[in-house]
Amino acid sequence: MNRYDLLAQRGQDEVERLVNVGKLEYQHSYRLAKTAFQSTINESINTLADNPEIHNLIETQGVGLANEVIEETRERSVTADNFIDDILRALLRRPLRSELPPPPVEMQEKAIKIKVTK
């Protein structure tokens, strides 16, 4: 083996060493980043879970949203009730719902469980 080959061999070894170091460092950095990321996420989740203000906010927002959805459904169903009723009554040539008398006041009171003003 001449001097040139020895030099090339040394260079090759050095390159291989550097490649191996790079591979190891990549694995280390990946593990480090993963650990840091996980700990940060866990910490932030714990902070959010322990914070009473956030608890309160989620509760009120959830209840508010549910109430809004229920109210909207009720309003739309009442609209649909009247709309279909009016169309059908017009087709059957019956008096419109608005022209008909409402239920007796006692019944209304029973339904809403409060006093109705006449």
Add this chain to the structure above:
Amino acid sequence: MDIEDNKRIKFRPNLSGHYAGFVSRLIAFTVDLLILSIVIMFLTWFVPTSISMMQLRPDELIGRHFPYISNFFELIYQSFTNLGTTWGIFGIISIILYYSLFVSFAGQTPGKALLGLRIVPISGQKISFNRAMFRYLLYYLSALPLGLGFIWILIDDRRMAWHDKIARTYVLYAWEARPDEQFLVKVISTMEESRKKLKEVTSKKSKGTETDQIK
């Protein structure tokens, strides 16, 4: 903007305590059906699974002491571990109990409570368990002639279905029933648009046939 909103709210009719309509009642019924189906599905899975997991054999246990009735308990055990029979038993019992208990205690089922409806007897007295059960069984009468008994809500002046008429009950809005005007405007505008489109299409077609005839 605020003044307009106030005006709109002021003129919105409050139908609180009035007869509840078909759509509200249909949605409430659907909600009840959904709740019931979830409960029944859970029960039909839970009961046979728990019996087979715990390896409970009441027939063997009782059969040792009372051999003459062990066959009866074996039959019960087999029925409870059989999905079809359990479905039948729990289904029927839970549906009847669901409607009768909720109506007799609160005057409304969870579905009706969600939609803000309440069942009020014409007599003014509190609705009893038996009457609530009777009213529920009358649902089948309303459903029998292709649901005509339910559709009767649309025709009747007091929005009473057949089961309401026989059980002598009203179904009334138990909340400040306000119609959503914006939704109504949307529905009417979409209907008008579709009507216009239909007119355009028919006029184009008629023009096309006229030109064909001239040619």
